[in-house]
Amino acid sequence: MRKAPVNKIISFSNVDGPGNRTSIFFQGCPFNCRFCHNPETINLCENCGLCVDKCPARALSRDGDGRVRWDPSLCVQCDSCIRVCPHDASPRVRYMTVEEVLHEIRRAAPYIGGITVSGGECTLQNDFLLELFPLVRQMGKTCLLDSNGSFDFEKDPRILAVSDGVMLDVKAVSPAWHEHLIGAKRDTVLKNLDYLLSVGKLQEVRTVILPGRDEENEVTVRYVAGRIGSACGYKIIRYRPFGVREKYQKELGEFTVEEEYAERYAALARSLGASQAYVV
Ligand code: SF4
Ligand code: SF4
Structure with missing residues (x-):
């Protein structure tokens, strides 16, 4: 039976999409974002035994x-x-079957509107999700993907056919800054932004506002706002150092971005037509 590495399941979450949802966090991510606040979800355990x-x-x-x-x-x-752990991994990962994950969802079912799969990067588990999502939808629940945009949805749209939408991270738009910040190219992310919009599956876009990076923040917010208009939500996230690896905190900042600073970018987004831009 197919299994997937699960870092954790939060039975009731009201921050991972609309309403009350069960959030499933899978282990493993192809990106290595400097501001990642769950870096222990990036890699699978190498069994080095240090922990x-x-x-x-x-x-x-x-x-x-x-x-x-x-x-x-x-x-x-x-x-x-x-x-x-020197490998950005965790020993607390469970390899769960579809039935085991469904069992957790069923327990929460009377109180949730749906589920959100996150990570790590959930699309690494698409084969698993292709089995899970139809069963969840049979329960009358919605299925959302919280994705970093590394998977080319247009090339293989099967997962979209059984999903209700994607919450997409657009972390940077400038090619050099994206590669520095994320450790990967931006092209597929931006392609996904346009594709998901065109097929009506973009639930929300998220951008993290970094302290003192006026130019990079503005380029990204202008780009996203110009693309999405009022078609979906735009979550402007204040950078927070909590959980960020120490070496990257030193580079990016050791304090949370002030609300007024982030609000400037939300206002900019709204002025460009992204009427659903808001700060968290
Ligand atoms: S989780 Fe523990 S055993 Fe696994 S790679 Fe990290 S330190 Fe090594
Ligand atoms: S989180 Fe759990 S497994 Fe990890 S060190 Fe603490 S008690 Fe041990």
């Missing part, structure tokens, strides 16, 4: 094959393991 002795609750151990095992019943969620 095992750092666990104060003895929730981590090695099995006969040298693989690191996590015992959730002992874990006290102290995060020591992810702090010491």
Whole structure:
């Protein structure tokens, strides 16, 4: 039976799309964003074992094959393991079947309008989602993808056919800045922006506003606002250093972007027609 690596499931979330939703965070991401606040979701565990002795609750151990095992019943969620991991991974990942994930969704079903799959990058698990989403929709629930835009939706639109929309990150538009900030090219992201708009599957766009990066922030916000108009929401996210790797905090900033600074960009977006731009 097909399995996917799940970092965590939040049964009730009101920040991952409209209404109350169950959010499923998959492990693994092809991008390496400098401002990522969950860097432990980027890679799969390499079983190096470095975290095992750092666990104060003895929730981590090695099995006969040298693989690191996590015992959730002992874990006290102290995060020591992810702090010491040199590979941007986590030992607390569960490989779950579609039925196991569905079981979690069913428990929350009376109280949610749908589910949002996130990460990491959820589209790395498209084969899994192609099985999961139709079953969730049979329950009368919506299915949203929270994506970094690395997957070319036009090339393989099967996942869109069983989804209700995509919440797309557009982190930067300038090619050089995108490669520096994200460690990958921007082209597929921008192609997805236009494609998802054209097929009516763009639920929302998100851009993180970085401190003191006036030019880069403005180029991105102008581009996105000019494209989306009033067709979907535009979430302007204040950079927050919480969870960001120390070396990147030093580069990008050790303080949260002030609301007034981010609000400038939301106002700019609205002035360009993105009437649903707002700051979080
Ligand atoms: S978060 Fe859990 S597994 Fe990780 S070190 Fe703490 S107790 Fe151990
Ligand atoms: S989570 Fe990180 S430190 Fe722990 S075994 Fe896996 S790769 Fe090593």
